[in-house]
Amino acid sequence: MGIVAKPELTKNVPYHHGNLRRALVEAAVELAREGGPSAIVLREVARRVGVSPNAAYRHFSGLPELLDTVAWAGLAALARSMEAELAARSPQPDAQSEAMNRLRAVGRGYVRFALSEPGLFATAFSYGSEPEEPEACVGDSGLSPDGLLNEALDGLIAAGLMPAEEKMAAGTTAWAGVHGLSTLLLGPLADVPPAEREPIIDETLFLIGRGLVTRS
Amino acid sequence: MGIVAKPELTKNVPYHHGNLRRALVEAAVELAREGGPSAIVLREVARRVGVSPNAAYRHFSGLPELLDTVAWAGLAALARSMEAELAARSPQPDAQSEAMNRLRAVGRGYVRFALSEPGLFATAFSYGSEPEEPEACVGDSGLSPDGLLNEALDGLIAAGLMPAEEKMAAGTTAWAGVHGLSTLLLGPLADVPPAEREPIIDETLFLIGRGLVTRS
DNA sequence: TGTACATCAGTGAACGCGCGTTCACTGATGTAC
DNA sequence: TGTACATCAGTGAACGCGCGTTCACTGATGTAC
Numbered sequence: 001m002g003i004v005a006k007p008e009l010t011k012n013v014p015y016h017h018g019n020l021r022r023a024l025v026e027a028a029v030e031l032a033r034e035g036g037p038s039a040i041v042l043r044e045v046a047r048r049v050g051v052s053p054n055a056a057y058r059h060f061s062g063l064p065e066l067l068d069t070v071a072w073a074g075l076a077a078l079a080r081s082m083e084a085e086l087a088a089r090s091p092q093p094d095a096q097s098e099a100m101n102r103l104r105a106v107g108r109g110y111v112r113f114a115l116s117e118p119g120l121f122a123t124a125f126s127y128g129s130e131p132e133e134p135e136a137c138v139g140d141s142g143l144s145p146d147g148l149l150n151e152a153l154d155g156l157i158a159a160g161l162m163p164a165e166e167k168m169a170a171g172t173t174a175w176a177g178v179h180g181l182s183t184l185l186l187g188p189l190a191d192v193p194p195a196e197r198e199p200i201i202d203e204t205l206f207l208i209g210r211g212l213v214t215r216s
Numbered sequence: 217m218g219i220v221a222k223p224e225l226t227k228n229v230p231y232h233h234g235n236l237r238r239a240l241v242e243a244a245v246e247l248a249r250e251g252g253p254s255a256i257v258l259r260e261v262a263r264r265v266g267v268s269p270n271a272a273y274r275h276f277s278g279l280p281e282l283l284d285t286v287a288w289a290g291l292a293a294l295a296r297s298m299e300a301e302l303a304a305r306s307p308q309p310d311a312q313s314e315a316m317n318r319l320r321a322v323g324r325g326y327v328r329f330a331l332s333e334p335g336l337f338a339t340a341f342s343y344g345s346e347p348e349e350p351e352a353c354v355g356d357s358g359l360s361p362d363g364l365l366n367e368a369l370d371g372l373i374a375a376g377l378m379p380a381e382e383k384m385a386a387g388t389t390a391w392a393g394v395h396g397l398s399t400l401l402l403g404p405l406a407d408v409p410p411a412e413r414e415p416i417i418d419e420t421l422f423l424i425g426r427g428l429v430t431r432s
Numbered sequence: 433t434g435t436a437c438a439t440c441a442g443t444g445a446a447c448g449c450g451c452g453t454t455c456a457c458t459g460a461t462g463t464a465c
Numbered sequence: 466t467g468t469a470c471a472t473c474a475g476t477g478a479a480c481g482c483g484c485g486t487t488c489a490c491t492g493a494t495g496t497a498c
Contacts, residue, residue: 016460016474038254042452052476054453059474063452125403169419172400173393176420180396181388187341189388203385204392211427232441232493258485268443270486275441279485 021059023049028070032123039119040067064128072136074124078113079139082148085109099159100213103152104205107178110145111201114182121182149174161213170212177208237275239265244286248339255335256283280344288352290340293333295355298325298364315375316429319368320421323394326361327417330398337398365390377429386428393424 017023027048031039042063046053060066085105092098114121131137138144143151153171156162162170181204185197192200233239243264247255258279262269276282301321308314330337347353354360359367369387372378378386397420401413408416 020474041450043450053451054455054477055475057453125399166423169416169423172397172405172416173420173423176396176400177389177393177424178396179399180392180394183341183395183399184388184392200385200388204389207382207385207389207427208393208424209427210431211423211425215426215431236441257483259483269484270444270488271442273486 017049017051020049020051020055024051024056024059024066025069025073028066029073029120032070032074033117033119036119036122037067037071037126040070040123042066067123068127068129068131069136071124071127072131074117074120075127075137075145076139077117077120078110078124079137079141079143079145079148081113081116082106082109082145083139083141083143085112086148095159096161099152099155099161100209102155103174103212104209106148106152107174107205107208108201110178111182111185111205115185115197118186121186156212163214166212174208174212177204233265233267236265236267236271240267240272240275240282241285241289244282245289245336248286248290249333249335252335252338253283253287253342256286256339258282283339284343284345284347285352287340287343288347290333290336291343291353291361292355293336294326294329294340295353295357295359295361295364297329297332298322298361299355299357299359301325301328302364311375312377315368315371315377316425318371319390319425319428322364322368323390323421323424324417326394327398327401327421331401331413334402337402372428379430382428390424390428393420 024045027045028040030048031041031044040063042056043053045066046056056066060069082105085108086102089101089105092101134144135142139148141148149171150167153162153167153174156170157164157167181201185192185200189200240261243261244256246264247257247260256279258272259269261282262272272282276285298321301324302318305317305321308317350360351358355364357364365387366383369378369383369390372386373380373383397417401408401416405416
């Protein structure tokens with residue numbers, strides 16, 4: 001029983017939960033936000049929803065399936081963070097600046113998500129299986145984090161900044177860069193002062209981006 | 217009791233263990249190699265050494281201290297892997313090629329260690345406190361992974377490939393790149409065929425390195 | 433060299449804990465007639 | 466519209482497990498004299 005009684009539980013006391021599956025996932029996401037994948041504990045999820053521990057087995061085969069569902073939700077949230085940076089940036093006059101600007105925006109969205117939601121970020125990459133419906137890990141644009149990066153790389157190619165045959169290597173490098181930076185800032189570099197974080201992110205995105213484009 | 221009786225336990229049956237602390241750390245490292253940090257379980261460590269579970273408390277304040285010790289050993293092993301790549305590469309005629317070659321060698325040593333010892337790699341970055349004696353996480357050269365990277369960056373500067381004031385940003389970018397690539401190859405990219413891994417590593421190291429050096 | 437004794441590295445048993453999962457069940461829901 | 470009944474989403478209790486840690490102890494070691 002939480003500190004605030006849930007209206008539908010006090011008023012109606014419905015025997016059948018409205019949408020228990022959704023409620024379980026939401027509680028599990030909250031646990032992931034608080035403590036990462038290992039904090040997703042089936043009994044605690046049930047406790048928070050106000051249901052007996054075994055009720056979850058009506059909706060999931062077991063803990064691993066619930067964990068995967070949360071991971072996919074984490075990837076979707078990551079995609080939305082990347083989309084938010086794309087929307088927030090100011091468009092550039094020429095095509096080349098525009099393409100680089102978009103690439104850096106998705107990268108910044110990636111790292112910022114990791115820093116603002118470390119538990120969910122860690123959980124997003126702890127999935128054990130791919131989702132059956134790919135739309136489970138997709139942002140508002142319908143693209144996954146992967147798809148958003150690819151779109152940005154296509155922009156680089158279209159602007160003549162990168163040969164098409166380097167796309168795959170560039171994708172791996174960009175992903176590795178932002179993922180590694182996120183991990184470092186949450187781990188070994190966790191005690192750099194918050195004020196220094198943004199410049200570090202910008203510098204790193206600059207150096208990574210510089211490596212991807214063909215020198216003129 | 218293992219499948220092979222330990223000689224010193226069957227022959228001499230010494231009451232006091234020769235060097236229990238060292239034996240505990242070795243067993244814990246082995247567990248980390250097999251399953252990462254969460255596989256380091258105090259009771260299992262004691263079981264493998266052939267000692268009662270509480271005996272470990274004569275040498276460690278508790279599980280966290282043992283875990284940190286294994287993490288530092290992992291960092292030392294990482295440093296040695298980087299040193300091995302430095303030693304294995306073929307020296308280059310001119311100073312600039314030599315500097316880039318050394319930088320890529322330490323990067324390759326980093327990623328190869330992660331791929332060959334994933335459990336120990338994960339454990340190396342799960343420490344909760346810094347070692348009191350810094351030589352706990354140092355390779356044969358006396359340098360830590362961090363120190364080896366810095367040495368390589370100094371080489372880049374000395375060769376005139378990079379302005380000194382970019383050193384810090386370059387270090388973060390290089391570290392992020394190899395760390396991220398390691399993480400991806402062990403996670404989301406875990407099912408790229410082993411034959412394709414080396415080319416991917418080389419391409420990524422190439423693109424990261426290209427971003428660090430000043431364009432001419 | 434021999435003996436008394438403090439030190440300390442181990443033992444054995446037990447503690448409380450919380451977990452994921454299973455069992456047999458109960459009571460609400462909604463459909464067929 | 467009313468009733469019988471199958472369905473199914475939940476309950477409550479229990480399971481076995483292994484964990485980290487603590488307790489009072491014991492027996493070997495090594496030093497002082």
